Amino acid sequence: MNMIRLGLAALVLFAHSFYLAGAGEGPHVRGENLGGWAVAGFFALSGFLITGSRFTNGLGEYLVHRVARIYPAFLVCLVVTVAAFAPLGYVHQNGTLAGYWTTETTPLRxxxxxxxxxxxNYDVAFTPAVVPFAGSWNGSLWSLYYEFLCYLVIAAIGGIAWVRRSPLPLALAFAVSVIVYANMPAITPLLADTNFALLAKLLPFFLGGAVIQAVSKWIGLHWAAGIGSIFGAVFCVVLVPTWGGQLAAPLIAYGLLWVSSVLPSPRLIRVHDVSYGFYIYAWPVQQLLALYGVHNRGMAVYILSSGAGTLVLALASWLLVERPVMRAVRRRRQTSPVPAAVGGAAPATGAGDQSQAAGPQAQPESEAAAVSKA
Structure with a gap:
């Protein structure tokens, strides 16, 4: 799935390029930009993989995996922003670094x-201010909070034995999430909470992937079902206003899984999962290039140079942060005694749990491939 997820991250970069270059909003589908649909795809695939991890791990081990996979690289990204991107922006705007650490909205803040x-907070010391889309060094990181909330939802309901034995509870949870989002116009005046609104928008995609995980041992992957899922998802999105994408979430998840099973992928991408790093570093790279006027040389130059710069940082994030952390988690697991299965659940089989998380037919290609899915 590394190739699919990297493609989704690249689609986010492409969609953001229009905003960050001041070239309008870019292509939209049913009121959502392409980056929003890519995030939906991320959540659908994540729901599939993470639910598999929850079903094959105890709660503590599951949470260790989730924190280790998402948080260290996120924290390093924040530090890189205040240590590299924002100082360059501050010097470009002010001609000096004097006052950088004490200006309101300070780096430490x-x-x-x-x-x-x-x-x-998205700006650092009032930078970036001289770009078309001012005031934000990383507008992509917002989704990680809701991703982790989805992890907690699965952590809670995945501990119930009935949920592990039958796909019905997850199907019901998915249906409820779609109904809630479909009725947001009535709920919003009563609640008026942005966090709830965004979680309600994204949770159906995550639970759609969870449903596919729950039924994966019965349905497998088949070309006819894969193609049918893609057409069914398009049908829902086109014909159902506002919440058609949420309704189509299981179809989106299955379609992406099927594409990932047939799409050729270079071995380097199969072994090195740079999609997460690509996602979290694309926006600051694009902002820095816009700060120095690269966007004025044409959208093609801007997008390609942004992609190249982001790929370098994504690879560094994978090699220096993500993979070492997950290897440490795997070593910790391998040196710990394996507890007996509780409540009918299978014992954990490693930090990545790749063979279970990706369905009954998937097998890890290497240690790095298993780490990348953890």
């Missing part, structure tokens, strides 16, 4: 206020 995944 940026790191501390965003420390727990929920993005509360």
């Amino acid at each position: 940026f790191v501390f206020s965003n420390l727990f995944l929920e993005m509360k």
